[in-house]
Amino acid sequence: MNYFLNLVIGGLTRGSIYALLALGYTMVYGIIELINFAHGEIYMIGAFTALIVALALSFLGLDGISILVIASLIAMVYSAAYGFTMEKIAYKPVRNSLRLSALISAIGMSLFLQNYVRLAQTSNFVPFPTLIPEMQFLQTLPVRINSAQVVILTTTAIVMVALTFLIKFTRIGKSMRAASQDKTMAMLLGVNVNRVISVTFVIGSATAALGGVLISSFTGQINFYIGFMAGIKAFVAAVLGGIGSIPGAVLGSFVLGLTESLGAGYISSDYEDVFAFAILIIILILKPSGLLGRPENKKV
Amino acid sequence: MKSRNKKLVLAVAVMSVLALMVLLTSAGQGERAATAPIRIGVAGPHSGDLATFGLPTVNASRMVADRINEAGGINGRRIELIVEDELCQPEVAANTAAKLIGDGVTAIIGHICSGATFAVLETYLDSNLVSISPSATNPALTQSGDFPNFFRTIASDDAQARLQVDFVLDTMDARRIVILHDRGDYGRGLAEFARGFVEADGRGQVVLFDGITPGAVDYSAIIARVEAARPDVVMYGGYHPEASRLIGQMRGRGMTVPFISGDGVQDDAFIQTAGAAAEGVFATGPMDTADNPMAQDATSRHRERFGEDPGPFFMNGYAAAVALFAAIEAGGTDYDGIRNALRNNTVETPLGPIRFDERGDAMGVGFAVYQVQNGRYVELR
Numbered sequence: 126m127n128y129f130l131n132l133v134i135g136g137l138t139r140g141s142i143y144a145l146l147a148l149g150y151t152m153v154y155g156i157i158e159l160i161n162f163a164h165g166e167i168y169m170i171g172a173f174t175a176l177i178v179a180l181a182l183s184f185l186g187l188d189g190i191s192i193l194v195i196a197s198l199i200a201m202v203y204s205a206a207y208g209f210t211m212e213k214i215a216y217k218p219v220r221n222s223l224r225l226s227a228l229i230s231a232i233g234m235s236l237f238l239q240n241y242v243r244l245a246q247t248s249n250f251v252p253f254p255t256l257i258p259e260m261q262f263l264q265t266l267p268v269r270i271n272s273a274q275v276v277i278l279t280t281t282a283i284v285m286v287a288l289t290f291l292i293k294f295t296r297i298g299k300s301m302r303a304a305s306q307d308k309t310m311a312m313l314l315g316v317n318v319n320r321v322i323s324v325t326f327v328i329g330s331a332t333a334a335l336g337g338v339l340i341s342s343f344t345g346q347i348n349f350y351i352g353f354m355a356g357i358k359a360f361v362a363a364v365l366g367g368i369g370s371i372p373g374a375v376l377g378s379f380v381l382g383l384t385e386s387l388g389a390g391y392i393s394s395d396y397e398d399v400f401a402f403a404i405l406i407i408i409l410i411l412k413p414s415g416l417l418g419r420p421e422n423k424k425v
Numbered sequence: 426m427k428s429r430n431k432k433l434v435l436a437v438a439v440m441s442v443l444a445l446m447v448l449l450t451s452a453g454q455g456e457r458a459a460t461a462p463i464r465i466g467v468a469g470p471h472s473g474d475l476a477t478f479g480l481p482t483v484n485a486s487r488m489v490a491d492r493i494n495e496a497g498g499i500n501g502r503r504i505e506l507i508v509e510d511e512l513c514q515p516e517v518a519a520n521t522a523a524k525l526i527g528d529g530v531t532a533i534i535g536h537i538c539s540g541a542t543f544a545v546l547e548t549y550l551d552s553n554l555v556s557i558s559p560s561a562t563n564p565a566l567t568q569s570g571d572f573p574n575f576f577r578t579i580a581s582d583d584a585q586a587r588l589q590v591d592f593v594l595d596t597m598d599a600r601r602i603v604i605l606h607d608r609g610d611y612g613r614g615l616a617e618f619a620r621g622f623v624e625a626d627g628r629g630q631v632v633l634f635d636g637i638t639p640g641a642v643d644y645s646a647i648i649a650r651v652e653a654a655r656p657d658v659v660m661y662g663g664y665h666p667e668a669s670r671l672i673g674q675m676r677g678r679g680m681t682v683p684f685i686s687g688d689g690v691q692d693d694a695f696i697q698t699a700g701a702a703a704e705g706v707f708a709t710g711p712m713d714t715a716d717n718p719m720a721q722d723a724t725s726r727h728r729e730r731f732g733e734d735p736g737p738f739f740m741n742g743y744a745a746a747v748a749l750f751a752a753i754e755a756g757g758t759d760y761d762g763i764r765n766a767l768r769n770n771t772v773e774t775p776l777g778p779i780r781f782d783e784r785g786d787a788m789g790v791g792f793a794v795y796q797v798q799n800g801r802y803v804e805l806r
Contacts, residue, residue, distance in 0.1 A: 128653050135645030142642055248473050250666045250698045255677075269649075269678065344643055345673045346666070346698050348474055354640040389646035395608065395636035397646075 130268045132390040133383065138274045138343070140382025141281035145336030146359030147366070147374040148288065149208075149329025155305040155369040156325050157220065162231040163211060164333060165356020166238035167204050169349060171334025172341040173246060175200040176253055183254065193256040193276075197338045201331040207238075208330025209323055217319075235356075243349040250348045253341040273343040280339060284332055285375055292371065297324055305369070361405050367418020376416055380404065462505035463498075463758060465490070465749070466525035468518065468545075469537035469560075471510035474666050477694050479537045481735050482559050482742030483508055486534050488726060489746035499754045513537060515544035522548045530554065531758045534745050537738070539563035540610040546572040553760035555767070557749050559741035562688065563614045567784040574760070576767055576785040578744040578776065582611070585687050585709050585792050586618035589660060592707070592794050593685060594629050599657035601632045605647070605671070607663030608636040615662035615687050632656055639667050648674050656682055664689040669699035676702040683707065691795055691802060692737045703797045711776075712793045713804045714740050720775035744774035744787075 146168055153161045175196040182192045215234045219226040260272040292298035303311040304321045312318050340355075341347045358381065366377025381401055388400035408416060467486045469479030490504040498504060507528050511518040518541035525533060526548070532555040536542040542561040549556050550572060557576040558566075564581040566572060593599045602623055606616035613636065623629045633654040637647055648671070651659060659675075659682055661668055668690045675682070684706045691710030696703045714720035723743050727735045749763070751772045756762030771780040779787045795802040 128649060131649040132646055135643070135649060138645065139642055243472070248476055249694060250474055250669070252698050252700055271677065340642060344670055345677075345700075346670060348666070350474070350640065355642055358642065386646040390650055393635050394638070394647040394650070397638050397641065 127268060128390070132386045134268065134270050134274055135390075136383035136386030137379065138277050138382070139386060140362075140379035141277050142336045142340045142355065143359045143362045143382055144281055144375045144378035145284065145332045145339075146355060147363040147378050148371065149326075149333045150360055150363040151366070151368055151371060151374040152301075152325050152329050154363070155371075156301065156308075156322055157216070157227075158224065159216060159227045160231065160360065161216075161329075162228070162356070163215070163234035163238055164329065165352030165354075165359070166235050166242075167208055167211075167330045167352070168333040168337040168355055169242065169347070169352030170207055170238065170337075171200040171204040171330075172253070172337035172347045172351065173242060173349075174203045174334070175338040175341065176251065176347060179254055179256060189254075189256040189258045192254075193338070193342065196256070197335055200334045200338050204334035204337075205327040205331045208326040208333075212323060212326040217322075235353075239349055239352070246349065248349065250346045253345050253347050255345060256342045271343070273339075277339045277343065280335065284335065288328070288332075288371065291328075297321070301325060358401065361401060365405050365408055365415055367415025370415070370417045370419070373415055373417030380416070460502060462503040463753065464505050464507055464528060464530045466507050466509060466528070466530040466533040466535065468509045468511055468521050468525065468533060468535035469541075470513040471508065473512045475513045475538065475664060477692055477736055478560060478738060479510075479513075479535075481737060481739035482534065482537065482745070484727060484731060484735065485559075485723070485739050485742035486746045488723065488730065489743060489750060493750055499750060504750065511536065511541055513541050515540050517541075518544045519548065521545070526552045526554065531753065532557065532749055532763060534559070534742065534749060536561060538609075538611060539566065539614065542566060542575075543610060546575055550574045555749070555760065555763045557745045557767075559745045560688075560738040561611075563610050564618070565614070567786050570784065572785070573764070576745075576748075576781050576787070578741045578748065578774070578779065578787045578790060579688075579711060579738070580790050580792055581786060582615045582687070583618045586615055587622055588709050588792050588794065589685055589687065590619055590622040590626065590629075592709075593658050593660065594623070594626060597658055597683060599683070600629050601654070601656045602629050602658055602660060603633040603651050603654055603656040604631055604635075604660045604662070605633075605651070606636050606661065607639050607667050609639075609663065611689060612661075612663035616660070619660050619662070637663075637667060637671070639663070644671055644674050648678065648680075651675070651682075652678070652680055658683045658685060661686040661690070665692050665695035665698070669695050669703070672699050672706060673702045685709075688737070688792070693802070696797055696800055696802070704800070706797045707805075708795050708797075708802065709792045710795055710802070711738070711741060712791050714775050714777075717775050717777060719773060723775050740775040741790075744772075744776045744779060744790075747774050748772045748779065748781075748787075 149164045178196040178199045179192050215230045216227055219230055257273045257276050263270055300316045300321045303316050304318050308318055362378040362381045363374045366373030384400050384404050385397050389397045467483055470476050471479050490506055494503050509521045511521040522545035537560050539561045555574050559578050562579055562582045564583045604616050604620055606612040620631050620634055623631050668686055672684055686708045688710040691708035720740055752763045752766035756766030767781045771778050776790050779789050782788055794805045
């Protein structure tokens with residue numbers, strides 16, 4: 126039982142990180158129907174920014190948690206700026222051309238950012254400081270849970286609640302929903318669609334960066350390539366949950382994280398990726414639009 | 426009108442392609458003259474996270490080649506190195522091989538990783554090119570007999586796995602053994618040999634044998650599984666980036682179980698990334714060559730030229746270059762000549778005097794066990 130709970134906690138942690146990333150994929154897809162393949166790179170850039178900030182701050186003698194908070198905030202702002210610029214440079218000019226052009230533009234952006242970080246920083250793995258201190262009360266629990274895992278789970282929960290609030294009850298959230306339903310109509314009714322798209326990229330990039338910072342302080346090392354695998358998995362999670370749907374992305378992420386964790390724990394970690402993609406295929410066969418996706422009604 | 430234009434364009438295109446081919450072939454013939462440099466390919470990971478394994482061999486090859494060139498070259502012909510980066514990725518390595526063959530190399534020093542080496546040997550064999558690797562340790566490279574053009578200046582993984590298993594069973598007296606690997610040619614090969622030796626010995630028991638995914642977001646699940654197996658030791662076949670994450674997460678959970686790995690982890694980059702968690706980790710690697718005068722000389726010249734101590738496989742790379750150039754000097758630049766010379770002549774190298782056996786393995790090269798003590802790898806015994 127204890128073993129099972131351990132795996133569940135591991136799966137939820139993984140799922141949280143996927144969720145923070147998958148949000149960006151699904152929100153962008155919901156509005157401009159683009160798979161932003163460079164999204165994983167934003168996550169990686171977030172982790173690198175946080176590392177640089179954290180190293181600078183540790184000279185000032187701050188404690189782990191305040192470094193983590195400051196580093197995360199700076200990383201989120203910095204990555205959001207990257208997301209914003211990326212959309213303006215790589216996606217806006219091709220928005221009205223074929224969908225394939227934007228897709229190729231995204232892949233190009235991904236390769237560019239990866240190699241940019243590789244050249245500007247380093248190609249080696251670099252250690253990421255453990256910023257989250259041990260919490261004493263966790264020792265008394267019957268289940269082995271790491272303080273980093275606690276922080277990851279709670280942060281993700283807070284982000285999810287805040288995002289739901291933003292989308293449901295604010296003006297910009299309303300504009301986002303309008304733009305995702307019908308861009309042209311929203312524009313005719315006075316919604317500034319360009320701004321909505323920018324805001325979507327900014328929010329998606331900031332949550333991705335947060336995910337990058339949290340998982341790096343948990344695993345303890347980063348390099349320029351970490352965004353690739355995480356990005357692919359988060360993309361799978363977004364498709365699994367129904368691409369375009371925000372609750373779907375979160376649900377898909379947890380399903381994926383738990384499947385991988387339990388599969389690796391009870392069967393074999395050799396087949397971890399096989400489980401991840403097998404569940405994707407099964408769900409897409411049974412429900413082609415994903416767990417919570419809207420079935421596509423072709424307009425005639 | 427339109428179709429005539431098309432035909433004209435086609436004709437011009439065909440003619441220009443033909444002209445290019447003529448130019449290329451005549452250029453190729455010119456270079457094959459007796460005084461033209463002997464081109465040697467040096468291929469391995471020179472960027473990316475495994476670059477620390479590839480670059481030392483480039484330095485070693487340069488040092489040996491420069492020394493020979495300063496003394497007038499091989500039979501009056503200079504050595505020209507063509508250095509190609511393949512990131513240890515088999516699909517990239519295949520392109521690298523094609524490029525080196527196109528450049529007209531006589532032989533190749535490399536490749537570095539076993540997976541990439543497997544991907545290119547057949548291509549080299551088709552072009553009658555010898556490849557001599559300082560570090561590709563997968564046993565099948567020589568033992569399968571498929572690659573008569575392959576030589577290496579390092580012992581194979583079965584020798585390494587044998588040493589690890591003996592160390593685990595005899596010295597550490599461990600009985601419950603967990604074996605993990607990274608599913609690559611090198612890591613899985615090493616792990617499977619270790620499992621075979623443990624089972625054949627009978628004293629120990631493999632309580633868990635599993636692969637991990639390089640680059641996965643985290644390893645909590647497999648670590649929970651390792652913990653539940655209550656092992657006396659964890660053996661790992663793979664490279665240092667995953668090893669440092671595994672050991673970091675294991676120590677982070679308070680697991681103190683000993684960890685032993687191979688030459689993919691016996692690298693200072695592992696200690697830098699894993700930090701305090703690296704302390705006490707065991708790893709097998711090429712034997713220390715500190716007592717060999719040729720190795721001492723190579724080390725001091727390396728320090729002079731590059732301002733730092735040589736990295737992993739430097740001595741193996743140096744030995745590979747020395748052996749290859751000696752073989753070209755003795756046997757000429759053709760395939761059979763180089764192969765016969767490598768097999769029949771004993772050469773003095775930083776690893777000691779070596780000669781290659783029928784399968785291409787260097788005789789007189791072995792491994793030793795190292796342990797991280799106070800942030801450095803120290804050879805045990």
